Amino acid sequence: MTTPIRPQVYLGSRAPNFTADSSQGQLDFYDYIGDSWCLFFSHPGDFTPVCTTEIGAFAALHEEFKLRNCKLLGLSTNSRETHIRWIKDIHQITGFNVQFPIVCDDDRKICTTFGMIDLRNFDAQGRPQPIRSAYLIDNRKEVRLVHAYPLSTGRNTAEILRCLDSLQCFDKHDKKILTPVNWVPGDDVVVSPDLSPASARTVFPHHRCVRSYLRLTPLDPDI
Known part of the structure; x- marks a missing residue:
């Protein structure tokens, strides 16, 4: 019997490292963050309506996060090829280029490890379906903020940016x-x-x- 993966991510904990495929190729989480902050956020799947609006909104704010030394990193449950097609569709719909990678998490290991799941939502194969989670992780790889939204509710990107400003002001x-x-x-x-x-x-x-x-x-x- 397979031992279930337990979430390892809490405020103040060190974000676990992982290696995975992404829309921009193989990605090591720690190497990607480097000395920056990171907003790591999850989606239940590609070509879904609310997720499309969210990815477009984060793409529009890419430069604002960059000014704050914060990299963006998405996660969805589909393949690299599907991510790439979705990113092109997002650009056509919203007018914004998605410059950040979207992690491929088809087996749900990453979203389960990070606790990006709602135990009431499973796919046809019985696997947990990622919700709209968002983590602000600082340049020491420490989890500084955790947001969890249900599948029915799109995120407020301005609020996440405001929280990043608050945390960086606190540190400064x-x-x-x-x-x-x-x-x-x-x-x-x-x-x-x-x-x-x-x-x-x-x-x-x-x-x-x-x-x-x-x-x-x-x-x-x-x-």
Whole structure:
């Protein structure tokens, strides 16, 4: 009896490496990421309607992710040949070239390892069907964000980009800040509760104290 593959991916865990075929040829996950961040996201299959809109939207944002040193990597359950035909169709429909690879996961090993599955959805062969999962993985190969959408719901690409900005802002400021609800770059941030009042006055001299547990500050020193 085959031992089922258990998901190995959690916030803070090291993303497991894998080697697989893709729309751009054989791919080693760690080599592909290199020293960059990576958005790794799954799809249930090629030539499916919601997935087509999503791939097109990510293709449109390719340069935005590149500016943030973040590579894009898709996953679907079909072959390289089918991926290539689908990518051409996506370009015809959306007008955007898909410059990032799409991993081939016909046997569902990668999506199962990453937990990109819904145990209520299986294909005709009884294999788990990938849902719309998305992982932001940093340049240390650490999983920093996990999104899971059901098959019926397309992703919000702007929200994923916003989350990447938040995580990179958090790292840039050495974990001294957090980002509040609906934050986008340029908005005030929250001073970390771990920062003492004295340290907060030194590091963020323009911060304001709404409550002892809620301190807000601009990041632009001229504000």
